[in-house]
Amino acid sequence: MPIDKLKETHPSVAELKENFEKQKKIAAEINNLSEDLKNSRDQEERRIISSQINSLKNSLKKSGLEVIESTESISLPKPLDVAQTPVYTPEKSWQQIPKKTDFEGGVSKKEKISSLEKMALKRMKKKEVKVVKKKEKKPNTYVKLASNMFGNTSMSLINKGKFYSLRRDLIRANLEFVPANYISVIFFTTLVSFFAALLIAAFFLFFSLVAFPPFIVPAETAFGIRFLQIFWIVLAIPAGVFGFAYFYPAMEKKSVEGKINQELPFATIHMSSISNSMIEPSKIFEIIITTEEYPHLDKEFTKLLNEVNIYGYDLVSALRDMAFNSPSRKLGELYNGLAITITSGGDLPEFFDKRAQTLLFEHRLEREKHAKAAETFMDIYISVVIAAPMILMLLLIMMRVSGLGISLSTQMITLVMVLGVALMNILFLAFLHLKQPEGGA
Numbered sequence: 001m002p003i004d005k006l007k008e009t010h011p012s013v014a015e016l017k018e019n020f021e022k023q024k025k026i027a028a029e030i031n032n033l034s035e036d037l038k039n040s041r042d043q044e045e046r047r048i049i050s051s052q053i054n055s056l057k058n059s060l061k062k063s064g065l066e067v068i069e070s071t072e073s074i075s076l077p078k079p080l081d082v083a084q085t086p087v088y089t090p091e092k093s094w095q096q097i098p099k100k101t102d103f104e105g106g107v108s109k110k111e112k113i114s115s116l117e118k119m120a121l122k123r124m125k126k127k128e129v130k131v132v133k134k135k136e137k138k139p140n141t142y143v144k145l146a147s148n149m150f151g152n153t154s155m156s157l158i159n160k161g162k163f164y165s166l167r168r169d170l171i172r173a174n175l176e177f178v179p180a181n182y183i184s185v186i187f188f189t190t191l192v193s194f195f196a197a198l199l200i201a202a203f204f205l206f207f208s209l210v211a212f213p214p215f216i217v218p219a220e221t222a223f224g225i226r227f228l229q230i231f232w233i234v235l236a237i238p239a240g241v242f243g244f245a246y247f248y249p250a251m252e253k254k255s256v257e258g259k260i261n262q263e264l265p266f267a268t269i270h271m272s273s274i275s276n277s278m279i280e281p282s283k284i285f286e287i288i289i290t291t292e293e294y295p296h297l298d299k300e301f302t303k304l305l306n307e308v309n310i311y312g313y314d315l316v317s318a319l320r321d322m323a324f325n326s327p328s329r330k331l332g333e334l335y336n337g338l339a340i341t342i343t344s345g346g347d348l349p350e351f352f353d354k355r356a357q358t359l360l361f362e363h364r365l366e367r368e369k370h371a372k373a374a375e376t377f378m379d380i381y382i383s384v385v386i387a388a389p390m391i392l393m394l395l396l397i398m399m400r401v402s403g404l405g406i407s408l409s410t411q412m413i414t415l416v417m418v419l420g421v422a423l424m425n426i427l428f429l430a431f432l433h434l435k436q437p438e439g440g441a
Helices: 003-009 011-039 043-073 115-124 141-159 164-172 179-206 223-230 232-275 281-291 295-309 315-325 329-344 348-402 410-435
Strands: 207-209 216-218
Touching: 011 043, 141 179, 164 179, 164 232, 164 315, 179 207, 179 223, 179 232, 232 281, 232 295, 232 329, 232 348, 281 295, 295 315, 295 329, 315 329, 329 348, 348 410
Parallel strands: none
Antiparallel strands: 207 216
């Protein structure tokens, strides 16, 4: 009798086939979960997977019992003709992964896990976070060359107590230089500028610049006089380079101080509100850093936390050390006041509140001061950049007409006036930029 006909006459045979298919799928899923269990290292994930494997095993036992019951219920009037009965070959192997429609989240639709376990599995199955390796910063070739040439000289000067203020300014300005390296860079740059000054002096010893084409003409002055006229270039350029490199950390420290002072009043208000929660004081700085609203203060607070978490200082010692090396006087006073308050057991919220009021008052005074200065600069601009060039142009024209003093052509007067006004505007804008507070006036 054919199997299809047998299914129609004996429904238990159809149930038996369904149970066999179900057992194959459950076995395949147990195999998959077992592989996941071997590869998993998380204890919570292993617990959930083991729970699902046990659940599937129970389901497999239940299906086996159903197979036995279906087999016992089959009653055939006569044995099947084996020769005529087609061989039944399963369409799918036991190792084949079941369809997603039959299984969801690692178990069958009839054996669903709880929603909390499903969410936990989903989170654990997310792809691993890639750890980005930080690239090591290679030493600058210029700095390396300078250190090789003047490193020993710089160290000997430092050991003798020289360049003390420069070393302090390097720390306060947050410049990524070791003092010995920076001093070596100063010496090396001065040496390079000396050779550059020699080349410039040699050029002007034999040539001169004029305002009209070809712009470069041979020098007509006697060699000795010309040498005396341009000799100062050999000394002025290296001296200027050395002075700029020496005072640059101090100028950078001043710039950083202004930026910190602009952020400090509002950061102190923020710290005052955080301190009302009575958390550990060092946590206040961590919260301020995570807000990312005060980029310049974040660097200072990060240095403070590094002294506590990396170098092992207690918070009070770290505050006093940072107050000594802080680029901002106001921030140093805040550190010292906080250290005294913590040592004496004072009220932190009250301390931050009073300090915030003082800083806000000083901030308003600074704003008013800059507003008054802007009005003064406007008057100076009108007088120097607008009125003065007009008066100078009238004087030059009168001198040309009368023939007294320097007589310049109309084209030369126009060129002088255009260049003079442009130069004065550039200098005035640079001056305003230096005087303007961070964030606008």
